[in-house]
Amino acid sequence: MTMSANPDRVIVVGAGHIGIACAHYLRQDGYDVTVIDQGDIGGACSYANCGFLVPSHVLPLTSPESLLNGFKSLVQPRAAFRVKLQLRPALYRWMLEFGRRCSRRQMISAGKVLHTILDLSIAEYRHLLSRPEMECEWQDSGLLFVFRSAAALQKFAATDSFLAEEFDVAASLIPGSDLQDLDPAFREGLAGAYRYEDDGYVRPDKLNTSWVKWLSAQDVTFIDHCRLKTVQKKNGTITSLLTSQGQMKADRYVFATGAWSSRLAADLECDIPVEPGKGYSVTMSKPAVMPRYPMLFPEAHIGVTPFEDSYRIASMMEFAGFDETIPSFRIEQLQDSARPYLKNPTGPAIEDTWYGWRPMTWDSLPIIGRVPRLSNALLATGHNMLGLTLAPVTGKAIADLVAERPADIPLDALSPARFS
Numbered sequence: 001m002t003m004s005a006n007p008d009r010v011i012v013v014g015a016g017h018i019g020i021a022c023a024h025y026l027r028q029d030g031y032d033v034t035v036i037d038q039g040d041i042g043g044a045c046s047y048a049n050c051g052f053l054v055p056s057h058v059l060p061l062t063s064p065e066s067l068l069n070g071f072k073s074l075v076q077p078r079a080a081f082r083v084k085l086q087l088r089p090a091l092y093r094w095m096l097e098f099g100r101r102c103s104r105r106q107m108i109s110a111g112k113v114l115h116t117i118l119d120l121s122i123a124e125y126r127h128l129l130s131r132p133e134m135e136c137e138w139q140d141s142g143l144l145f146v147f148r149s150a151a152a153l154q155k156f157a158a159t160d161s162f163l164a165e166e167f168d169v170a171a172s173l174i175p176g177s178d179l180q181d182l183d184p185a186f187r188e189g190l191a192g193a194y195r196y197e198d199d200g201y202v203r204p205d206k207l208n209t210s211w212v213k214w215l216s217a218q219d220v221t222f223i224d225h226c227r228l229k230t231v232q233k234k235n236g237t238i239t240s241l242l243t244s245q246g247q248m249k250a251d252r253y254v255f256a257t258g259a260w261s262s263r264l265a266a267d268l269e270c271d272i273p274v275e276p277g278k279g280y281s282v283t284m285s286k287p288a289v290m291p292r293y294p295m296l297f298p299e300a301h302i303g304v305t306p307f308e309d310s311y312r313i314a315s316m317m318e319f320a321g322f323d324e325t326i327p328s329f330r331i332e333q334l335q336d337s338a339r340p341y342l343k344n345p346t347g348p349a350i351e352d353t354w355y356g357w358r359p360m361t362w363d364s365l366p367i368i369g370r371v372p373r374l375s376n377a378l379l380a381t382g383h384n385m386l387g388l389t390l391a392p393v394t395g396k397a398i399a400d401l402v403a404e405r406p407a408d409i410p411l412d413a414l415s416p417a418r419f420s
Contacts, residue, residue, distance in 0.1 A: 121393035187341060
């Protein structure tokens, strides 16, 4: 770590996976870092997700199939991918721009950017998670994409071939007859699965806790329940932040505010087209036959993660604004969706039910870069469903920008200026 006698001060607004990662790399460069959050440190969308680290997920959400599913969901309240009608012009502008990008050409273009940053991020994770401070149940045994029907398996075979040809991302096919030998938790009669061996998972809340503890020991300051009220500016520079805990000053400011980022558009004087994409999870005690592997069931649009002492089912995608409810039918839907695949799809007791708002951009790419009209402000947001996976590469890029050194990632494609 390079330290100076009077290090520059940086305030990071937002203490999810992204904000914590930004604090890590900024502190590594010797900056005096304070992280504030309107809620709990490591909470919100960073708390109870599936915990998947997925370099295989190079295909963006902007695809012709997503556009069709979005239209269908308008009349299907229980659809796993759902758009709820709302009186918000910003949502319909977002949907229009999203729809314009749902083409094969745009999918490949965004996929190439995602492929680059995903590979860099997982390499950085392997370095980080090798440290004893990072106690988070890290497993890198791969991720299974499991299919019930032969038709769905065959359809995904074309996707797998496309990933291999375009991005050199390949999986191994596991016939249905071999699935129970691989993992006794599976029911008989499944069509098969694809295994992406470079994928893995962590327990996200434990990752946050251990990472924050490690950074706190290095004099990073974390302040929870500190709500940002106003960004105070003068001559194209942020002079301070007015928060619920008083005025705070720094030399540079990083906004890692996730799904709430669009609310800062006026303060930061730039367009931040981020919509909240709501997901759910249910965490249970261990079932009688616990899965050995993390897995996705694409036909049901859910993921399953086997932790050391609990078991989680998660997913769904609702564009319903900042809806704070957890409908009981969604939790039941998660549990019911696993029944065709697993012998014991639920655990004996529910330990936690959760929702989180993913920060969704209309081009499926994160927003990482300098704020165009404010000389000492940076944005790190809009990671869609890949915030956990992309945290290290984002934090490292923010540190590179603050230090004014070349970054490893294609910042032009990720810059906030692309929306101007």
